Amino acid sequence: MTFRSSLADTPLLKVSRPVSACSRCRSAKVKCDNKLPACTACEKAGREKECTAANDQFARGKERSYVAALELRIEKLERRLSYACSTNASIALHGPDEPPAADPNRKDSLAFIRAAIHRKAARTQENADINALVSDFGYLAVNTTTRDFEPSESNMTFARLVLAAATNEPVPEPKSTSLPAESTARALVQFYETSILPLYPAFPATMLHALVSDLYQEHPRQIRSSEYWLFWMVLAISSAAQSRSREDEHYLNGVEFVGRALPHADRALRPGYGTQVQSLLLLTQYSMLDPAHFDSWHPIGFTCRAVVDQGLHQDPPHTQQISPAALDERRRIFYCVYALDRAISMVHARGFSFYDDAVSVALPSSTLASGTLSGLSMSKPPADPSIPLFKLRQLQSAWYQTLYQGNPTESLPDATSFIWQKCFEMWEWSERLPVDMSAPIREMLDLELRYSYVYCIASTARGAQVSAYGKLLIFDHVIAYVDKMYDIANLADKAAFYTYHDALRVFFMGSQFVAVLREIGDLLLSGSSIPVPPPAPGKVSPPLRPVRLDRGTGDTLDRSLRCLERIKLTLRLFGNRWEQALSLMDSFEIISGEVWKDFTTRRAVRDATTTGQWQQMPHA
Structure with missing residues (x-):
């Protein structure tokens, strides 16, 4: 299910995500008046120098690229790294690159403390290196329709950029690579079809059921990475959505399924393919259910960037020949992204990825009328809730x-x-x-x-x-x-x-x-x-x-x-x-x-x- 637009290589809009509150007000969940050089809340708390509004990059009226949020995060990490290094220097008796000489097994020893700080500094430096790479990437003119970021062992792919920005805690390595029992997979797919797909019909349920059937054949056909990503992420979302505790079986299964999906991320999220937006959308949905591992703010930002770069925020011109079914599918994908972007931005009190003035997309027809959902055996199915x-x-x-x-x-x-x-x-x-x-x-x-x-x-x-x-x-x-x-x-x-x-x-x-x-x-x-x-x-x-x-x-x-x-x-x-x-x-x-x-x-x-x-x- 791929589709291409003549507008893909000539995006009509640059994504900007204006920040509506300084980081301190956002963390405290309080209203920020955006006053310069520092907001009123930070002034009253004596934190004028820490107010991000004091930085000229946050001045209202200046557009910020979608990587600006990453830059802010990098600045915070750099300050924390600087503090950790200064702390290490004041305690450790050795240089930062020297291992501790004393026995670290004594938990009450100063050497143990130095060893712990040394390990933490190493991890912090590694994270800083990754974020520095992300920051450097942000200075490039990135178009998510380009195919220059093909996967390899040595380069930074688009998927690795997305995951580096969106990951809060690393997902544990999966315990297995085998498929779950077919009955388990079909039950989870059915849950997704009845509870989530009606609200966000970004792909047909018939395609999902056909994929499950292909996977469980005795001699399955060649399955693409984007299809594996779809399968594992749907299972992960359905499992996490049914969880009632971060220690129950549903949540643990969800994390396991995400771990199995991640090896396919490079191909599933690669730019220039119609499946990229759906794949990013699935990552966004899962991140809303598992904030311990993913931050939903970044995946939806990348998803919106892909939507705009592929021209999905505009209906194709009348001169372009496109079937009604393909046009309807295109519109559903856009509005699924639009709906999530508005919901996520509002709940975080942040700016939208794009303004309504830049959007010219008619609402799609009913998903039930167009056959997006399957398995509805009742004589009169319930109304389509997505519209x-x-x-x-x-x-x-x-x-x-x-x-x-x-x-x-x-x-x-x-x-x-x-x-x-x-x-x-x-x-x-x-x-x-x-x-x-x-x-x-x-x-x-x-x-x-x-x-x-x-x-x-x-x-x-x-x-x-x-x-x-x-x-x-x-x-x-x-x-x-x-x-x-x-x-x-x-x-x-x-x-x-x-x-x-x-x-x-x-x-x-x-x-x-x-x-x-x-x-x-x-x-x-x-x-x-x-x-x-x-x-x-x-x-x-x-x-x-x-x-x-x-x-x-x-x-x-x-x-x-x-x-x-x-x-x-x-x-x-x-x-x-x-x-x-x-x-x-x-x-x-x-x-x-x-x-x-x-x-x-x-x-x-x-x-x-x-x-x-x-x-x-x-x-x-």
């Missing part, structure tokens, strides 16, 4: 670019009306969802909608401060979101595609919830009515409050405390799968500690008062 997902990503992209990627020094005229308009458009989208959509995927899209409402309303980058009514909407949507996500985190089986990014979303929603309680907590607890603000002339009205899904489960005080508790519990449950989620939980406990203490004290006083009043009442 609604693509449309939601388009709506999110429109307001995110305006509110978060626009110039923060320029106020957006009538920002409040703009936000209400975007909320109305997303509400209209939700009202048009097919009634026969599968329940798990519809539930996932409903969570995406509430997340989008909060993200859009909470924006203050280019607009007026959030009104009390806007904060009330955030309060309601966060509670509904957290209640549902808490239930999902407790489920043993999930039919939709939930990843580590959902833990990041829970933390974001919790942070917005804490901010609302800090700012209008007294108003909410007082029971005072917060009126709906009147719309500006000719503008849409603010959205109405959502219907409560937790009726009869307590007043505002009880609901607030229960939501705070469930945020922590949800992150703890996610922490069983992703260790990074435990760090999010610890951070949330810190930022919510003051509000939690205040509200628990209020509840204790309320309960004591209620008990005292009951005891004073005359009883028959």
Whole structure:
């Protein structure tokens, strides 16, 4: 399944990924105002010199290539290496290249400490050499359609560049190279087909099933590296998606399958072939499920670069002869990448890989109508969920670019009306969802909608401060979101595609919830009515409050405390799968500690008062 475009050698766009926050604010998950020479948060903390905004390469308005994120990472590694070398020099009695003379078996000896530092410095130097090579590569004019980077033992291939940038921890060597039992492989393929492929139909399920059949024949045909990559990565994604603990069999199998796929990376990811984008897309999907080994930010950046360099961000001209099926496949591949790029960029609060103004691709037809999915034996299959997902990503992209990627020094005229308009458009989208959509995927899209409402309303980058009514909407949507996500985190089986990014979303929603309680907590607890603000002339009205899904489960005080508790519990449950989620939980406990203490004290006083009043009442 390869396809070529006449635009492949003349890309219409250079990819840029503008950084919207300095590294310190991004690590702390706080808003960065991008002020130069240092942002306000870094100034208050006395870290002006460490603020990346002080570096001219981050000045707003300057385009950055897709390797700029790699350069920043290299700078950090160089600083850490410099610190390690200085530490080594102050402790070691030998030069950096000399082995320790004393017996390193004594764990309490200074020689043991020197030996450990020596080994760590060697590993750091090796990593620095790799990153330096990546940095040098970034100065070249790279076009991902070129075929100059063919695999060999001695050169830097495109796949090795991608993996060097995306890998957090090396994947262990696979324990075996043999195929799993055919029943195991077909069960994992079926899971991918029913839970993930409907949302991201980058290739036909019929092709995947045919590949499995070919692999398990007594005398299989010659299988290409890109096909092996497809097979092993689908198995890895399906296994990791079913994991509930980073120590369970599903997760370990996922890591094992990735290890078996990596030897095929050079051929599967090589530039200039239609399968390159699908292969990069699979790596991105797996990285969202295994942040311990891969960082999803870099794979999606490389995937977008490949999409643009191959011209997939533009429909081919009418003069180019292309079959309707091939055109539809091309569009599906683009929108799968588009949807993941928007989702990953938003969850990390970073810029998109390309702007919507550079995109001219019509939405594809239904995957079910075009036969992308197979094995649907029911008389009326459920509605295709990929098209609604693509449309939601388009709506999110429109307001995110305006509110978060626009110039923060320029106020957006009538920002409040703009936000209400975007909320109305997303509400209209939700009202048009097919009634026969599968329940798990519809539930996932409903969570995406509430997340989008909060993200859009909470924006203050280019607009007026959030009104009390806007904060009330955030309060309601966060509670509904957290209640549902808490239930999902407790489920043993999930039919939709939930990843580590959902833990990041829970933390974001919790942070917005804490901010609302800090700012209008007294108003909410007082029971005072917060009126709906009147719309500006000719503008849409603010959205109405959502219907409560937790009726009869307590007043505002009880609901607030229960939501705070469930945020922590949800992150703890996610922490069983992703260790990074435990760090999010610890951070949330810190930022919510003051509000939690205040509200628990209020509840204790309320309960004591209620008990005292009951005891004073005359009883028959």
